[in-house]
Amino acid sequence: MMIETRQTYQSRFETHLQAIESYLETCLAPQEPQVLWDAMRHGVLSGGKRIRPVLLLETCRASGGDLEKALPTACALELIHCFSLIHDDLPCIDNDDMRRGRLTVHKAFSEDMAVLAGDALYGLAFAQITDFAPQLSDRAKLRLLSALAWASSVKGLVNGQVDDIQFAHAAPDEQLLYRIHHGKTGALFRFSTWAGGLIAGQPEPILTRLSRYGDLLGLAFQIVDDLLDVQASADVLGKTPGKDQAQGKMTFPAVFGVAETERILKDRIAALHALLDELDGDLETEQLLYLVGFVEKRES
Numbered sequence: 001m002m003i004e005t006r007q008t009y010q011s012r013f014e015t016h017l018q019a020i021e022s023y024l025e026t027c028l029a030p031q032e033p034q035v036l037w038d039a040m041r042h043g044v045l046s047g048g049k050r051i052r053p054v055l056l057l058e059t060c061r062a063s064g065g066d067l068e069k070a071l072p073t074a075c076a077l078e079l080i081h082c083f084s085l086i087h088d089d090l091p092c093i094d095n096d097d098m099r100r101g102r103l104t105v106h107k108a109f110s111e112d113m114a115v116l117a118g119d120a121l122y123g124l125a126f127a128q129i130t131d132f133a134p135q136l137s138d139r140a141k142l143r144l145l146s147a148l149a150w151a152s153s154v155k156g157l158v159n160g161q162v163d164d165i166q167f168a169h170a171a172p173d174e175q176l177l178y179r180i181h182h183g184k185t186g187a188l189f190r191f192s193t194w195a196g197g198l199i200a201g202q203p204e205p206i207l208t209r210l211s212r213y214g215d216l217l218g219l220a221f222q223i224v225d226d227l228l229d230v231q232a233s234a235d236v237l238g239k240t241p242g243k244d245q246a247q248g249k250m251t252f253p254a255v256f257g258v259a260e261t262e263r264i265l266k267d268r269i270a271a272l273h274a275l276l277d278e279l280d281g282d283l284e285t286e287q288l289l290y291l292v293g294f295v296e297k298r299e300s
Ligand code: GRG
Pocket: 047, 048, 049, 050, 051, 080, 081, 083, 084, 085, 087, 088, 093, 100, 152, 153, 157, 158, 161, 184, 185, 222, 225, 300
């Protein structure tokens, strides 16, 4: 294991962020019809944490891969994530006015434009891999496209969201809680860490472990999200706190209470440390460990 300083981790994280912001800005350069592109830009270029594309870039780098090769797929993933947030905020789903500290897309524009901006981002995401990733082999592109298609639809985001809607106000149920988050949050996290390894050319057994890293990290991320919804203020969160409880959502604090939720989080963090210990040697794991700390300690 190489020993690097905290400053190195932060500056590497920021380098990833700059590459992502600059790519997203270019791929969303305004076009006609202007209102559509303005709405798409509002939904994407609005200061998200970019944790999913950072994870993809970092698992690729930690695997010895080329960051330029991974960037289009990392940003495709962020476009899909932003699409899901735009649709999630719609009046017919979560009905939120604020996201990332500013008005949601349907509030800043209109409901029809928010639906269409989301739809456009979904297609634009896949086009980043097909048209703007010449360094990837056709086989790698097909595997990435297939995995992303499943993760962002019926084996991930959408089924997770359907469960989330259907089981709002249902009796607390541990199995259901994990099922919802395995889809809604876990699918894109699993994709990010698996795809980073795939692009770097890692063998299947390592890809399986990288997926597990994404899965555990996604779960930790969601647990922190649920705790923040109970504990943080609107200013810090950039969105309305306390909404989960108001909407009767199946969250970790709702099912387990806050103290037990904090214990489960510690348990998952310990499992992440153990997994990264196993991967050390095959991968440069220190920055992946730093990202575990980032997820655990985040305040918004
Ligand atoms: C077909 C893609 C698609 C979507 C339609 C609405 C929907 C189905 C799915 C919603 C999925 C969803 C909103 C999951 C929430 C996951 C989550 C923890 C979001 C917050 O992520 P952060 O904190 O947000 O990374 P930022 O703003 O930092 O990007």
